[in-house]
Amino acid sequence: MYLGAHVSSSGGIENAIKEGDKYEINSIQIMPTAPMRWATKSISQEAIEKFVEQLKGSQVEKILIHGIYLTNLARSDKQLFHLGKMGLVVYLDFANRVEQLIKKNSLDAEILGVCFHPGSQKELNYEDSLERISYGIDWVLNEVGGSQWLLIESTAGTGTNMGRSFTELKNMRDGCKEKNRVGYVLDTQHTYAAGYDWVNDIDSVVEEIGETLGFNRVKSIHLNDSMMSLASNKDRHANLGDGKLGRDTVYNILHRKEFKNTPFILETPALKSSKTMTEEILQLKELAK
Secondary structure (H helix, E strand, C coil): CCEEEECCCCCCCHHHHHHHHHCCCCEEEECCCCCCCCCCCCCCHHHHHHHHHHHCCCCCCEEEEECCCCCCCCCCCHHHHHHHHHHHHHHHHHHHHHHHHHHHCCCCCEEEEEEECCCECCCCCHHHHHHHHHHHHHHHHHHCCCCCCEEEECCCCCCCECCCCHHHHHHHHHCCCCHHHEEEEEEHHHHHHCCCCCCCCHHHHHHHHHHHHCHHHEEEEEECEECCCCCCCCCCEECCCCCCCHHHHHHHHHCCHHHCCCCEEECCHHHHCHHHHHHHHHHHHHHHC
């Protein structure tokens, strides 16, 4: 089973690998640059080489790259739309170059792709916003070749945020010409807040994921409990077992056969300190037994 968490890359992206080993997890999520700053410059080859060098002898096997939070591909504003696309270009290029070095060094590790929040309606209506997102994804994929994927993350649907339903996520992908490199990351808190009842009807939720998105295109699951009630459309994460999902539901999600090879990544409040992060990861491992 692939179990992990979002880890810091402060002081150098190679430190993210050290963090993964510190907490004895085989999967990590990283942001190669500052989360609230536009990413417009390519990540240096020297930094990438240090990152891959740190992977040698590491227990980290799966690496998910999370895009910056400023990205909104639903914008009609040309500058902000372009900055959002360029951030994904920088990260996708990073993913490709790391992948190449991993293969060159014959390491047992995999880059899962670059996940990102699709954005929210601003100047455009709903249909035009969907079209804009698909166009932006295609632009990035055309700009950066290779085999790495862009992964659309599900959202809680707060306000005008796009991506609240599996059908909406599918429509974003369906609107792309480069579908073969487009997948998804699902967040258990976001989907619960968007109305998917993991607690009382997990079978239906999992069935809809398979039928609408396809399990092979769900590259990772953000495993978060929810402070908010079902269909609240509020994005508020809780520590495992402390929220509306609860320990039993988290256990049931972890042990679904459909997710056997899907990396689970924590993004819970406990990750804010080393002590509570250690406790949270221990609980994750206990639930995964």
